[in-house]
Every structure is written in structure tokens, then in C-alpha cells.
Amino acid sequence: MRLVLATSNPGKVRELKKGLAPLGWTLLSLADFPLRMPKEEGATFLENALLKAAYVAKATGLPALADDSGLVVPALGGEPGVYSARYGGRETDKERNVYLLERMRHLKGEERKARFVAVLVLAYPDGHVEAYEGQVEGYILEAPRGEGGFGYDPLFYVPEAGKTFAEMTLEEKARYSHRGQAIKALLKAYEQGPPPREISQLE
Ligand SMILES: Nc1ncnc2c1ncn2[C@H]1C[C@H](O)[C@@H](COP(=O)(O)OP(=O)(O)OP(=O)(O)O)O1
């Protein structure tokens, strides 16, 4: 199967290519199909992922996989959530990390609990769609640690691993991360080939 990765984020492309390799599919990207992507105006990660995947599947005539993901801090009322990529109007990952730390300056201990959510939507040109989700819980540190990953990874500490996502190798991050979990769910669904549509269809 030929699949288009419907993301412009190089960090996601890296993780998706590595994670989906066992499927043996040919993975194309938006570099192969220069499209103007739709605005991500959905209220949820699922809506945004659906928007992106369905648009690319229709535009290319090939199945497309989109990832919408973000960080959720309950003590901030769920921020940055679906605004993760443009939090505080800041333009770079580094600036967004600084902004998040400012917003959380007054929060201590369990109040620094956070989760990362990833929703993968696989859309087919005939309109069929499937969604796979992953989540991971952790804590927002008071200063960044590590050079790997992208986005909020240097601030996101995973207690089970004793490190931040930015301190992990690609393999390690895949084991713990929200995106790693979502990819695992997709791999499982496709273990014996495409899953039956009646049970994989979204309501
Ligand atoms: N221009 C924007 N303004 C406000 N929020 C945005 C904007 N773009 C994305 N978001 C939101 C939607 C998502 O839920 C969240 C995380 O962005 P996301 O789209 O997953 O990452 P990304 O834009 O780096 O990769 P992708 O190319 O896959 O869309 O931020």
C-alpha cells in the first residue's frame, strides 16, 4: 500500500516512518505532494486529524495518515491542548517552552502533571476513516532537559523512564510516547491486513 503522511512536522515524519516501517508500506509525504493544508480549526485533536487526513486523501487519491497531537495541562484548564502548535502566539518550539514555563511558574508538585495526546487518522480516498489514539502522563519540569525530540519534549518528564522525551532515543521515545502508543494501535489493527470496515469505522 502507498500511504501519504499528511504532516509538515519533520519530528512527526521521523517518528511515523520509523514506527510504521513494520507494515512494509511505501510512505510518501507532503514533500511529494505540495498541498496547501486546511486550517486546523477543530475543537478536538480528532477533528483536526480528520480534517488533515481527509483533505490529503481526497487531494492525492491515496490513503493518508494525519497526526494531531498536543500537550494537556489540567492545572491550566487543559492548555495548550489544540493550541499546542501556536501557544501564546509564539513561533518556535523554544519560545513556546519558555511561555509554558511562565504560565506554570506558580504550579508545584502534582499541579505540574500533564499528558500528551496523539490522534492518528487514516483516511481513504473513498471516504472511509479510522482513528487511533495514544496518551502518556508525565510532569512538566521547571527547566528543559535534553536535545532530542521536538515541541514540548524537553519539558515533559516521564517518571517510569526517569527522563524527558528529549533525553530519549527515537526507539525509547516510541516505547513511552503518545504517538508511539497510537502507532502501536494502528499496527495491531493491521496485523492481519486491513481491519474489517464495520468495526473500524468512526460513528
Ligand atoms: N495555526 C494554528 N493556530 C492555532 N492552533 C494551531 C495552529 N496549527 C496547529 N494548531 C493546533 C492544532 C493542534 O491540535 C495542535 C498541535 O498542532 P499539530 O497540528 O498537531 O502540529 P503541527 O502543526 O506541528 O503538525 P502537522 O503538520 O501534522 O499539522 O496545535
Ligand SMILES: [Mg+2]
Ligand atoms: Mg498542524
